[in-house]
Amino acid sequence: MSREELExxxxxxxxxxxxxxxxxxxxxxxxxxxxxxxxKREIARVLTVMRERGMI
Incomplete structure (x- = not known):
C-alpha cells in the first residue's frame, strides 16, 4: 500500500x-x-506498517 492509501x-x-x-x-x-x-487493533497495525517504512 502506498502512503496515501495507508493514511x-x-x-x-x-x-x-x-x-x-x-x-x-x-x-x-x-x-x-x-x-x-x-x-483499535487495525489502527495499531497500520501505524506499525507506517513506522516500519519510516512514514511517521
Whole structure:
C-alpha cells in the first residue's frame, strides 16, 4: 500500500472508532461492540506498517 492509501485507511478507521466511542459516551449501545477492539487493533497495525517504512 502506498502512503496515501495507508493514511486514508487510518483516517477511516479512526472515524469509525470515534463514532462508536461517541455512541458509548452518550449511552447508546453500538450495533457491534466488539468492532471497537477490532478497530483499535487495525489502527495499531497500520501505524506499525507506517513506522516500519519510516512514514511517521
Amino acid at each position: 486514508e485507511k487510518l483516517r477511516s478507521l479512526r472515524a469509525e472508532l470515534f463514532s462508536i466511542e461517541a455512541k458509548l459516551s452518550v449511552g447508546v449501545p453500538p450495533e457491534n461492540i466488539s468492532r471497537r477492539r477490532q478497530l
